[in-house]
Every structure is written in structure tokens, then in C-alpha cells.
Amino acid sequence: SAVISQKPSRDICQRGTSLTIQCQVDSQVTMMFWYRQQPGQSLTLIATANQGSEATYESGFVIDKFPISRPNLTFSTLTVSNMSPEDSSIYLCSVAGTSYEQYFGPGTRLTVT
């Protein structure tokens, strides 16, 4: 399975600011995903990021709020823009394996004050 790292592991941010979360994978992967998990809740898919194409966003998530970059096959970033307390959550990067499974990074715990 792929080894996935995320930076930062946690952050406390002021409302109205932006935070960029980085996801690094130790091998080349075609598909990467960004999820949000609010306290006590299950995973919510934000978008799918394929290298060389625009990210595909799920209903309720827009590019202006959550811009995503995917410059190569081992790296992606998710930016949470113009943050509000409702954006406080754990943000998870995930990659697709060879048999449709997915592997997750350790997550970024974001608190917006």
C-alpha cells in the first residue's frame, strides 16, 4: 500500500483566512481524493483530483471555496478558502490502489476561530 503524508497535521486559523493542505504519496498514483470528516461524522468526499485535469467536485463543494492542485502523480494540495468556523473539520487525502481500494493519509485537523 502507498505511504501518504499530509502537512500540516493540525492548525488553528482565524476566520476569513485560507489554509493549504499538502498531500504527498511515496509512489505514483492516478487518482487522489479529498475528504472531510466532521466530529463524530462519516467521510464526505469533497473532490477527485486526477493529474493533468481539473478536479471533479461533489455536490455542495465548489472550486472557489476548495481549490485543488495536482501538479504531478505524487502530490496534491487542497486549499480551504475564506474559512468560517463551519470549516472546522479533519481533512483527509486518499489515493486509489490497484484493486479499487483506497488508502488514507493521517489527516489534517483544522480549527477555525
Added chain:
Amino acid sequence: QKEVEQNSGPLSVPEGAIASLNCTYSDRGSQSFFWYRQYSGKSPELIMSIYSNGDKEDGRFTAQLNKASQYVSLLIRDSQPSDSATYLCAVNRDTPLVFGKGTRLSVIA
């Protein structure tokens, strides 16, 4: 709309007992089925995958799949307090996976 349903629990079992976790899914074309374990404050960890009808065993874990009934289950034998976690069922026909909301398991020593 693709849906994956799980009982949210908590499911409490005594140490040494068999824990049985269940999951149903709505997309009859689903091909791949997974169980993830998520400890509090940690990210989901893949523990089992199953692709065809029947049982698949890995150590103390057994995954069971019945595509006709659109039903997936996970059995944990000889449950340990360290098995206490939330278990997520995930299903797909295409990527990405569709996750259930998870079942919280508590193993009582």
C-alpha cells in the same frame, strides 16, 4: 443515488466474543467491497476487501458477501478491547468508494 447503510451502534460485545457488523448497499452493480477500521482521532485503515460471493478470512476477521441480498458483513472472532473502533463499510462500482456512516464497536474487558 448510491447508498451504503450501516447500524451506527454502539455495538457492545464482551472480550472473547464474536462481533458481527453488517452493511447493505443500494447499487446492484457494485463490484468491490471493503471494511475499514477507524480509531478515534485517526484516519481509516483498510482491514478487509472482498470481491466475490462467500466468505474471506484473514486472521480473526471474516468478510462475508451476498450480492443477491446486497449485503456485506464483517465478523471479528475473539474480540479484544483493542478492536474497539468505528468500522466503515465501503462499496464501489467505479471510483471513488461510497462509504457508510460506520458502526461503533465497543469490546468490554
